[in-house]
Amino acid sequence: MSSLAIEKLTKRFGASVAVDELDLVVREGELVALLGPSGCGKTTTLRMVAGFLPPSGGRVLFDKEDVTRLPAYKRATGMVFQSYALFPHMSAADNVGFGLEMRGLNATERRSKVEDALKLVRLSHLAERLPRELSGGQQQRVALARALVINPRIFLLDEPLSNLDAKLRAEVRLEIRSLQQRLGLTTLMVTHDREEALTMADRLVVMENGRVRQIGTPRELYDAPKDAFVADFVGRCNILTGRRESATQFRTDSGLLLPVDSAADECKDASAFALRPERIALKAGGADGIQGRLKAVTYMGAQTEYVVAVGAEAMVVVQPTPGAGEPLAPLKPDDSVSLQWDCKAPRLVPRTLH
Amino acid sequence: MFLRLTDQPSLGRVLMRTLIAVAYLIIFAPVVMIVVTSFFAQEIISFPPPALSLQWYANAWHKPEFFRGLTTSLEVALLTAAIGVPIGTMAALAIVRGEFPGRGALSSFLLAPLAVPGVVAGSGLYMFYVMAEDFFDRDIKATTGGLVAAHTLLAIPWTVRLVVASLQGLDRRAEEAAANLGANPFTVFHRITLPMMRPGIVAAAMFSFIQSFENLDLSMLLVGPGRITLPVAMLNYLEFRIDPTLAAVATVQITLVGLLMVVTDRFVKLSRVV
Numbered sequence: 001m002s003s004l005a006i007e008k009l010t011k012r013f014g015a016s017v018a019v020d021e022l023d024l025v026v027r028e029g030e031l032v033a034l035l036g037p038s039g040c041g042k043t044t045t046l047r048m049v050a051g052f053l054p055p056s057g058g059r060v061l062f063d064k065e066d067v068t069r070l071p072a073y074k075r076a077t078g079m080v081f082q083s084y085a086l087f088p089h090m091s092a093a094d095n096v097g098f099g100l101e102m103r104g105l106n107a108t109e110r111r112s113k114v115e116d117a118l119k120l121v122r123l124s125h126l127a128e129r130l131p132r133e134l135s136g137g138q139q140q141r142v143a144l145a146r147a148l149v150i151n152p153r154i155f156l157l158d159e160p161l162s163n164l165d166a167k168l169r170a171e172v173r174l175e176i177r178s179l180q181q182r183l184g185l186t187t188l189m190v191t192h193d194r195e196e197a198l199t200m201a202d203r204l205v206v207m208e209n210g211r212v213r214q215i216g217t218p219r220e221l222y223d224a225p226k227d228a229f230v231a232d233f234v235g236r237c238n239i240l241t242g243r244r245e246s247a248t249q250f251r252t253d254s255g256l257l258l259p260v261d262s263a264a265d266e267c268k269d270a271s272a273f274a275l276r277p278e279r280i281a282l283k284a285g286g287a288d289g290i291q292g293r294l295k296a297v298t299y300m301g302a303q304t305e306y307v308v309a310v311g312a313e314a315m316v317v318v319q320p321t322p323g324a325g326e327p328l329a330p331l332k333p334d335d336s337v338s339l340q341w342d343c344k345a346p347r348l349v350p351r352t353l354h
Numbered sequence: 355m356f357l358r359l360t361d362q363p364s365l366g367r368v369l370m371r372t373l374i375a376v377a378y379l380i381i382f383a384p385v386v387m388i389v390v391t392s393f394f395a396q397e398i399i400s401f402p403p404p405a406l407s408l409q410w411y412a413n414a415w416h417k418p419e420f421f422r423g424l425t426t427s428l429e430v431a432l433l434t435a436a437i438g439v440p441i442g443t444m445a446a447l448a449i450v451r452g453e454f455p456g457r458g459a460l461s462s463f464l465l466a467p468l469a470v471p472g473v474v475a476g477s478g479l480y481m482f483y484v485m486a487e488d489f490f491d492r493d494i495k496a497t498t499g500g501l502v503a504a505h506t507l508l509a510i511p512w513t514v515r516l517v518v519a520s521l522q523g524l525d526r527r528a529e530e531a532a533a534n535l536g537a538n539p540f541t542v543f544h545r546i547t548l549p550m551m552r553p554g555i556v557a558a559a560m561f562s563f564i565q566s567f568e569n570l571d572l573s574m575l576l577v578g579p580g581r582i583t584l585p586v587a588m589l590n591y592l593e594f595r596i597d598p599t600l601a602a603v604a605t606v607q608i609t610l611v612g613l614l615m616v617v618t619d620r621f622v623k624l625s626r627v628v
Binding site: 050051052071072073074075076077078079081082083085086087088089098099102103143146147150 | 525527528530531532533534535536537538539541542545546549550552
């Protein structure tokens with residue numbers, strides 16, 4: 001395993017800049033996820049690391065070795081493609097063995113390594129099947145085994161779960177993560193799914209328009225986003241624009257005064273108030289806190305979501321659903337409610353959304 | 355009241371099925387007629403036949419022009435496929451994968467021979483061959499080479515069409531995956547790209563063979579003594595005689611083509627390619 005360093009990596013397509021001077025280090029054994037909306041440059045970055053796209057500028061380093069000009073077939077990365085990209089005319093075992101064959105291993109050595117790799121993804125019994133005879137989840141595991149069996153220097157995942165159904169996705173997510181940790185794989189993953197990124201990554205890179213918005217652990221990004229874009233992208237968030245009124249108050253554009261503790265934020269530009277829906281406590285009636293009127297109640301299983309009109313603004317509150325037997329929603333639309341939160345919970349950040 | 359939704363076919367479905375049946379009838383009736391009459395014992399075809407016999411097959415077998423026509427046709431068709439398919443495949447690769455101006459024009463140009471009526475193309479080739487013979491001072495028309503060159507003109511567009519289609523449906527990520535696993539561009543091509551193109555290439559070879567084997571209009575002016583293809587031999591026979599010998603020859607021809615299609619279908623599901 002190697003570490004991966006990306007220095008000032010740039011990719012231009014004609015006049016448009018897909019990746020703009022990206023800097024990133026993935027330490028040995030670390031899983032870093034590139035997260036962002038489509039067109040943010042995350043896939044372009046991954047393809048430059050794999051060697052499928054020549055960069056317009058900057059460098060890619062595996063350990064200290066500059067691989068920027070190295071063709072893909074000499075880079076020894078192991079990539080799992082979004083579409084799996086299995087070889088349709090080869091059995092699962094031959095797919096897995098292909099990389100070993102390219103490395104000059106003889107048939108006997110190959111067979112035992114292929115067996116081990118298929119066992120690792122629990123597919124030993126389907127080794128002789130052709131890809132089209134396998135389910136989506138099984139194809140995905142073949143692709144995984146194929147990328148892992150060559151002991152790649154860098155492990156690359158391109159939206160590896162997006163073609164799986166929701167139930168399978170949670171399972172495979174854990175499986176990939178535990179494999180990655182057990183084998184100590186230096187991994188760069190691309191995803192647009194925030195849940196996938198939050199649950200799998202050691203560190204997240206939120207990208208937009210070819211640039212990094214913020215790099216940090218999932219917890220850092222979720223709890224301390226640097227701007228409204230990141231706050232909104234890594235999870236649901238109430239974002240209200242306005243300005244800081246005092247150290248303890250934020251005034252929204254519509255004139256609402258909200259309690260904050262802005263000493264916690266170093267940010268100079270405090271043009272947006274960001275607060276996670278689950279950090280808000282909701283009470284029927286009551287004179288304390290922010291007064292509002294309930295607009296809608298949505299039952300979502302483990303949680304219940306409330307939309308509350310506060311002055312001219314709407315705020316979303318998420319609370320655990322009451323236990324069985326208790327009334328599902330003691331609150332009805334149009335009830336008067338009060339909202340309270342720890343004044344350290346909201347973040348004052350630069351607004352970047354329109 | 356019961357609504358019988360399932361066992362009462364709607365008018366639309368009945369009409370649809372009838373149309374399909376009629377279409378198959380129109381396609382197969384002539385073929386069936388030829389095969390059936392080849393076994394009739396009398397010379398002038400009439401129903402019902404007085405007796406059935408294999409005499410016309412024996413007759414055809416003893417006419418050297420048919421046997422030589424068959425071997426000439428097989429030879430020309432095999433050479434046509436062997437030459438046209440590689441050329442067409444390379445052209446298809448250039449059209450789909452290449453990055454140069456005029457790819458669209460090239461594609462139209464290569465498909466153009468299919469749009470020219472065979473007799474017209476045949477006459478044009480005849481004149482061209484005459485001029486070329488003067489220029490090179492050697493025989494071109496009435497040679498196997500001349501026939502193969504003419505038929506290759508039709509094998510190329512068939513191949514380009516089929517192989518372009520198979521290339522466009524090919525997942526390029528599989529090629530990237532192979533490169534990712536350490537395969538150099540040459541290995542990627544012969545281990546991944548070529549096998550994935552195989553159905554298109556096999557179908558192209560089959561169509562090239564069949565169109566050459568059955569070609570009449572393009573060949574008519576280009577054959578010569580000792581170099582007469584089977585369809586031309588059949589036409590020549592027809593000028594003097596009308597008897598079921600021709601039906602017997604045609605039945606043999608149909609059987610050969612049918613066998614070829616069945617064998618090809620075992621390797622490549624034709625319905626997936628065409």
